[in-house]
Amino acid sequence: MDLISLGYFRELAGDLNMTRTAGRLFLSQQTLSNHIRRLEDDFGTALLHRKPSLALTDAGVAVLAFAESVGRQEMNLRDQLEEVGDGQRGHLRLGCAPVRGNELLPQVVPRFVEARPHVQVTFKAGISSVITAMVLRGELDLGIVLGTQFDPELAQEWLYREQVVVCVPEQLLQRHCSPAEIRALKGRAGDGVGLADLGRLPFSVMTNQLGQRMAGAFARAGITPDIRFTGTATAETIPLAMAGMAACYCTQISLLRLRGQLDGINVFPLLDDGKPIFQEIHLIRHRERVMPGYAEAFVDGLKAVAADLQELHPFHVVE
Numbered sequence: 001m002d003l004i005s006l007g008y009f010r011e012l013a014g015d016l017n018m019t020r021t022a023g024r025l026f027l028s029q030q031t032l033s034n035h036i037r038r039l040e041d042d043f044g045t046a047l048l049h050r051k052p053s054l055a056l057t058d059a060g061v062a063v064l065a066f067a068e069s070v071g072r073q074e075m076n077l078r079d080q081l082e083e084v085g086d087g088q089r090g091h092l093r094l095g096c097a098p099v100r101g102n103e104l105l106p107q108v109v110p111r112f113v114e115a116r117p118h119v120q121v122t123f124k125a126g127i128s129s130v131i132t133a134m135v136l137r138g139e140l141d142l143g144i145v146l147g148t149q150f151d152p153e154l155a156q157e158w159l160y161r162e163q164v165v166v167c168v169p170e171q172l173l174q175r176h177c178s179p180a181e182i183r184a185l186k187g188r189a190g191d192g193v194g195l196a197d198l199g200r201l202p203f204s205v206m207t208n209q210l211g212q213r214m215a216g217a218f219a220r221a222g223i224t225p226d227i228r229f230t231g232t233a234t235a236e237t238i239p240l241a242m243a244g245m246a247a248c249y250c251t252q253i254s255l256l257r258l259r260g261q262l263d264g265i266n267v268f269p270l271l272d273d274g275k276p277i278f279q280e281i282h283l284i285r286h287r288e289r290v291m292p293g294y295a296e297a298f299v300d301g302l303k304a305v306a307a308d309l310q311e312l313h314p315f316h317v318v319e
Contacts, residue, residue, distance in 0.1 A: 096144035
């Protein structure tokens with residue numbers, strides 16, 4: 001069995017497009033096709049259905065799982081050999097959603113790189129489902145993801161929790177609520193507000209995991225929101241709140257880089273059935289992936305920063 005051909009098959013299985021994979025690997029399509037045929041000859045079975053479109057056979061699924069395991073074991077071996085040497089070289093690959101990366105990485109990576117200048121850090125941004133899939137395929141060593149249930153092949157560790165808040169432009173409160181209602185809302189800002197308290201306000205909503213969860217919260221509160229905008233991330237909805245167009249929900253980590261820019265925005269912790277809403281954030285890795293010493297040091301730094309996030313007080317009231 002040719003390990004190079006096995007690696008090319010792993011890449012093709014991710015794309016299921018011969019032209020795209022060949023271009024990404026700087027190969028001709030014929031060369032890539034020859035490598036796949038060589039593997040099929042070695043194993044004595046077809047690994048791909050060629051028509052009507054490229055797809056894995058049952059044998060191809062099994063070989064892909066083997067190829068991904070080989071890739072993880074190769075990374076483990078490289079890490080072990082580097083630690084046998086000076087122990088200061090390596091490559092750490094991690095991923096998470098951009099909003100978490102923007103806040104966590106500037107506090108962790110500079111100190112880590114200063115202490116270990118010969119360890120390269122590569123970051124991939126993506127939603128939690130994409131990052132989880134990349135960790136499972138061996139494309140990432142670590143993932144910072146949202147969730148509570150994970151694939152059995154993954155080892156997970158709770159990292160921190162993000163509280164969900166609602167951003168309400170002051171001008172919207174003045175337009176849709178009475179002075180007495182506004183005073184009542186602001187008076188209990190530290191304890192949180194329910195969606196029923198905000199039912200008359202226009203909202204920007206999202207289609208991501210938080211958006212799906214909040215759709216359930218609106219339903220439980222008996223509220224049909226006046227939706228003015230639907231987006232995929234807080235990078236789209238928060239600026240609209242800052243422009244005074246609509247209220248929006250987000251997690252407190254989304255607002256950290258906007259401190260000092262929220263003068264006209266009220267930020268209230270959100271309640272669902274009277275209870276605060278949290279998102280649980282976990283650190284994941286593949287169980288077959290051995291963590292070298294430098295990766296453990298990175299995780300220690302990440303945990304220290306995450307602990308600080310737990311001390312945040314996620315509310316702000318316009319005076």
